Amino acid sequence: MTTSSLGTVTEGSIAQPDQHDNLVIEAPRNRRKRPSGNRSKTNFEMYAWIFMRMSGLLLFVLVLWHLLIMTVLDGGVQKVNFAFVAGRWSSPFWRTWDLAQLWLAQLHGTNGLRVIINDYAERDGTRFWLKMLLYMSSFLVLLLGTLVIFTFDPNLT
Amino acid sequence: MPKAPAGTLYRGREGMWSWVAHRVTGVLIFFFLFAHVLDTALVRVSPDSYNRVIDTYKTPFVNLMEVGLVGAVLYHALNGVRVMLIDFWSKGVRYQREMTWAILTVFVLVMAPGAYFMTKHTLEAIFGSAS
Numbered sequence: 001m002t003t004s005s006l007g008t009v010t011e012g013s014i015a016q017p018d019q020h021d022n023l024v025i026e027a028p029r030n031r032r033k034r035p036s037g038n039r040s041k042t043n044f045e046m047y048a049w050i051f052m053r054m055s056g057l058l059l060f061v062l063v064l065w066h067l068l069i070m071t072v073l074d075g076g077v078q079k080v081n082f083a084f085v086a087g088r089w090s091s092p093f094w095r096t097w098d099l100a101q102l103w104l105a106q107l108h109g110t111n112g113l114r115v116i117i118n119d120y121a122e123r124d125g126t127r128f129w130l131k132m133l134l135y136m137s138s139f140l141v142l143l144l145g146t147l148v149i150f151t152f153d154p155n156l157t
Numbered sequence: 158m159p160k161a162p163a164g165t166l167y168r169g170r171e172g173m174w175s176w177v178a179h180r181v182t183g184v185l186i187f188f189f190l191f192a193h194v195l196d197t198a199l200v201r202v203s204p205d206s207y208n209r210v211i212d213t214y215k216t217p218f219v220n221l222m223e224v225g226l227v228g229a230v231l232y233h234a235l236n237g238v239r240v241m242l243i244d245f246w247s248k249g250v251r252y253q254r255e256m257t258w259a260i261l262t263v264f265v266l267v268m269a270p271g272a273y274f275m276t277k278h279t280l281e282a283i284f285g286s287a288s
Contacts, residue, residue, distance in 0.1 A: 053244070056237045064234055067227050072274045077214050077223060082204035085197075102194070109187035116180060137191065145194045148201050156204060 048111050055104045062101045086154035095149055102145045110138040171257040179236050182229040189226055217279045224272050231267060235260035 071077050088094045113134050121127040199207040213219055239256045243249040249256075 053241050056234075056241070060234045060237065063230060067230060071223060071227055072271055075278060076275050077211075077220065078278045080211055080214070081208050082200060085200055085207070105190055106194075109183070109190060112183045113187055116184065141191060141194045144198050148194075148198045152200060156201070 052108060052111060055108045058100070059104050059108060062097065063105065066097075066101060086152075089149070089152050090154065095152075099146065099149050102149070103142065106138055106142050106145070110134060171254045175236055175239070175257050179233060179240070182233040185226070185229050186233060215278075217283060220276055220279045224268075224275050227271060227275065228264075228268055231271075232260075232264055235263055 070080060089098075114131060117127055117130045117134065121130055196207075196210050199210055214223065236257075239253070239260050242256060243253050
């Protein structure tokens with residue numbers, strides 16, 4: 001038995017303390033520092049995970065029903081035109097439906113792409129700018145879509 | 158990416174491919190949603206500009222891509238339910254492979270009539286029985 005900075009090591013084992021004096025193995029009870037530092041002290045990732053499942057469940061109904069009406073029933077997409085949209089958006093029910101669909105789908109998709117960017121973009125700068133582009137475009141899509149639903153004018157010429 | 162240990166039951170099988178397909182369909186849907194919000198926004202420009210753009214959706218080629226879009230959404234929705242069952246159902250992990258084949262079966266059963274009604278007008282236009 002010899003004693004070194006590593007503590008007591010049985011001779012003949014793989015570790016050769018005399019040759020590895022600079023090797024530091026932290027005590028098992030010491031928590032490793034989080035790779036992303038202090039930024040991830042909130043439970044953002046857990047809430048994002050829950051949001052994906054909650055919004056996914058709602059979107060299952062909202063989007064599949066939307067696709068059934070718009071692309072399958074009554075001649076499919078052939079019937080869709082300005083008058084058809086005006087007819088649907090005369091009802092607050094369908095406006096609310098479409099607004100919920102817009103926000104849930106856009107946020108669900110934005111978080112999905114955020115995860116994909118984090119997975120595949122390895123350089124810090126690439127990851128940062130791709131996500132900035134993603135958040136900017138999402139913001140614009142949500143703003144534009146919301147404005148269109150709230151300011152729709154069936155008598156526009 | 159680190160190499161998976163040899164002999165894993167997951168890599169390269171139903172579990173992995175359904176995950177790959179979930180990502181691919183998710184990205185496809187995201188980019189379509191971007192285009193779709195823009196085309197719908199044309200209702201604030203003029204009825205005519207909206208109608209002209211929507212008319213492109215009615216052409217045979219885009220109509221066929223629409224079947225692909227609906228297929229992507231349907232797969233993503235069904236596999237999303239499978240993912241939630243894996244997460245929240247105590248036997249979800251054990252039956253993940255069976256659930257993959259179950260959702261693929263539902264997918265085919267829904268898409269077969271769905272694709273027919275979606276492309277009915279296009280098929281009639283091509284094969285000559287459209288009014």
